[in-house]
Amino acid sequence: MDGLDARVPVISPRRPFRDWVSTFGALSWSGFRRYATYRQATIAGSFTNTVFGFLRCYVLLAVAAGAAGGRPGGYGAEQLASFVWVGQGLLTVVSLWGWTELADRIRSGDVAADLLRPVPPIVGYLAPDLGRAGHAMIFRFLPPLAVGALFFDLYAPSRWFTVPLFALSIVLAVVASLGLRFLVNATAYWLHDARGPIALWTLSAGVLAGLYFPLRFLPDWLAVLLWVATPFPGLLQTPLDVLVERDPAPVQLGLVALQAVWATALITAAVFVQRRAERRLVAQGG
């Protein structure tokens, strides 16, 4: 059985960074590929997001028409329309709902296979999730946005750095979201069944991330409190505010910086929780 049993050293240790990038890239591509296999689900999802986009858009435009000065929460009508349609697209990119993969793997014991790979489990989830987000950017973000642009006047950013900053903000939102989802799912290590925490997450993410209504509709003190004390606005509200230039440039930059702080904190927490979990892990069954 030559070729099967000979111990082969890993790729030259002189190129650790390149190896690492290629592993990360391959894992990300796998995330993209995995979601690309579910074409009908992608079409159905885009369609649903578009339908709800119309509903939300009309509601918010009605609010704007009825508000004093026509600028509820400081947004103009075009800004609100963009907020809705871009939000409908981003919703899937940041995967606000419905990710139970880790919890399912913990419950079934398949999580043992994650530990048997020479890649830290967090990386093993983060890299494919970025690939998933990439797939969602193309197939879930663009279609509703295109439909929205056909039927409504959307806001065109005026500052040159807004679009790149928006892109960075999306990446940070995806990372923070993965961190949060990982933490919520990881409760299954202790509870064996994470359905409770996941239900709570689904409920709070929708409200506190700014999906149901822009958080700027809230009193200032409450909005600031949410931004600083919770990671939720960074998942959806921040990228949208960045894109529609809701705030002056320094605040725009500051919001993204705050997102970066939260993303780092959440991933650090996920790493810590994973380590704790591994120490007491009981891989189920078998």
Next chain:
Amino acid sequence: MSVIAMRGLRKDFTVRVGRGRLRREKRTVTAVDGIDLGIERGEMVGYIGPNGAGKSTTLKMLTGVLTPSAGEVSVCGLSPVPQRTRLALTIGVVFGQRSQLWWDLPLRDSFALLRHVYRVPAGAHAARLRRCRALLELDEFLDTPVRQLSLGQRMRGELTAALLHGPSVLFLDEPTIGLDVVSKQAVRSFLAELGGSGDVTMVLTTHDLADIERLCRRLVVIDHGRVVHDGTIEALHARYGSRRRLVVDLDAPLAPDFAVPGAELVALDAGGHRASFDLLSSVAGAVVAELTSLAAVRDLALVEPDIEDVVARLYRS
């Protein structure tokens, strides 16, 4: 130095048992109770025991998935839990009841991804994959998503996935569970060929003792977390008094009190025309000669002791 060494290996689990409505009591369950074992390079070891004996728990400690409560363990000179990531590069693991493949991806993509995960040079990866494709006949379902594979196909995929990085130790936890006869044979002959080279050390847990008979020279039986037998299958038979059986068909019926030196008459069937003897020693020649001189033997058969019977007795004792 042993490739795998365990000294005083132990694993306790704490379970909470409800007592009444509110009170809960902690109880400690010992899954592995002080195992000492050394496995040398190239050995193929069958690791068997009844359900709950501690087989999988041991395997999880050897692969770094589970932290031992006490004792020492080393695999390829590494300490499994603290050095799990490094260890993962030198071992291959197949859990019959779990999958390490990506559910949504075709096998081909899973294999390509594993090359990057394990950072295997492209040439070595391609060579191993070619070998596995030929031996395990993977080609017909290489482009099928894993979720659509039959159990036998998936298992062949799992074996390939575990070998693509060229591990020097292979852990197999019930690799033939749930497989049909043909798939079982395919998996067994593949493992036999792999083990034949003497470079890969294999530890195999199974409930199917035919796997062991076909593959393993050495058999370790554990029960209640302790090693109750460590040696060859023959040694197990010798220790538990398994005897070979001689079945003879006769022209004339045999008397129930018929006796022949070196054997014991255990059954008379077909109206005395078929007699079964347990051989008291391992050599049948003398008994056969004696028998043919005493009675008109038409046909005879020598039946090897059944390993299932021995193990069943061992589990019950």
